[in-house]
Amino acid sequence: MTNSPDALPDQSLLPKPRASWREALTVYLQPRVLIVLFLGFSSGLPLALSGSTLLVWMRESGVDLGTIGLFALVGTPYTLKFLWAPLVDALHVPLFTRRFGRRRGWLVFSQMLLIGAILLLALTDPAKAPLFVALGALLVAAMSATQDIVVDAFRVESLPESEQAAGMASYVAAYRIGMLISTAGALFLVSAYESTGQTRLAAWMWGYVTMAAMVLIGTLTALLATEPEQSARAEAATSGESAFVRVSRAAVGAFAEFLARKDAWAALCFVVLFKFTDAFSxxxxxxxxxxLGFSRNDYAAIVKGVGLAATLIGGFAGGYVARRYTLA
Known part of the structure; x- marks a missing residue:
């Protein structure tokens, strides 16, 4: 092959055209990205209901700090959700999978269980039965972690590569907003119920009932969404296999793919140690x-308000930069 000046250059070696700023921004208005945004809200909403918001309720009810410290273990399902992720990935939910598909079926199913778990937690009394509070909080965390598994799979499978960064930015932003609603929003809501003459216990109960109702935003989103094509193809390809074979393949494939990456164990240890200290503190x-003497409204306005704007701006800016300035 000659290097004549008239020869056309290899198109694969040319730099890819940079997306315009308008294209980089309008990606956030794509229906698929908007679906991921609302599912992100649904994922972030339950986290504080078994965490910081619940701990405020317990402290106001007179529960001692030693017992409250042990409630850090309630978040264990979020850490160990990788253990049952293969089950969620491979198993069918009777009626739900047939009606909505594998991903959407699991989404609706986990959200229905999540609503039930939050309502169960709403009916407990931390001062009289902390054990039942712990059980309710553990169920909320387990159902919330299961929902996270499905939402992550849905997001990856439903978005093309060019929309993944924007989808992740939308997901994180909406996740943070969901957390804000279930922390600052829930605390302000409890204060509002108290101002109507409700007892403190009744105000907390109705606050949690309201949060349970807001999970329906994610359920409606799942019903309006369409099943990802990748999931539908995988379902068709494995329709004749037994549940054991599907689970085994999903488990082996997931762990083998991760462990094949460079420095996989180092990355795993870093993440575990980082989250370990963050969770307990x-x-x-x-x-x-x-x-210290601050009210629940002070906590809601100051502790949970700081950093939200930075998180939202940083998340959307990251998605915009990734879309406009590609790595290739």
């Missing part, structure tokens, strides 16, 4: 602030 923040 964060558990005591709410009761510490309450013990």
């Amino acid at each position: 964060g558990t005591m923040t709410a009761p510490f602030v309450i013990d």
Whole structure:
């Protein structure tokens, strides 16, 4: 092959055209990205209901700090959700999978269980039955972690590569907003119920009932969405296999793919240690602030308000930069 000046250059070696700023921004208005945004809200909403918001309720009810510290273990399902992720990925939910598809079926199913778990937690009394509170909080965390598994799979399978960054930015932003609603929003709501003459216990109960109703936003989103094509193809390809074979393949494939990556164990240890310290220190923040004399409204406005704007701006800016300035 000659290097004549008239020869056309290899198109694969040319830099890819940069997306315009308008294209980079309008990606956030794509229906698929908007679906992911609302599912992100649904994922972020339950986290604080078994975490910081619950701890404020317990401290106001007179539960001692030692018991509150042990409630850090309630978040264990979020850490160990990788253990049952293969089950969610491979197993069918009777009626739901047939009606909505594999991903949407699991979404609706997990959200229905999540609503039930939050309502169960709403009916408990931390002062009289902390054990039942722990059981309710554990169920909320387990159902919330299961929903996270399905939403993550749905997001990856439903978005093309060019929309993944924007989808992740929308997901994180909506996740943070969901957390804000279930922390600052829930605390303000409890205060509002109290101002109507409700007892403190009744106000907390109705606050949690309201949060359970807001999970329906994610359920409606799942019903309006369409099943990802990748999931539908995988379902058709494995329709004749037994549940055991599907679960085994999903489990082996997931762990083998991760462990094949460079420095996989180092990355795993870093993430575990980072989240370990963050989880235990964060558990005591709410009761510490309450013990200092701040009200629940002060905690909602100051502790949970700081950093939200930075998180939202940073998330959307990252998605915009990734869309406009590709790595290739």
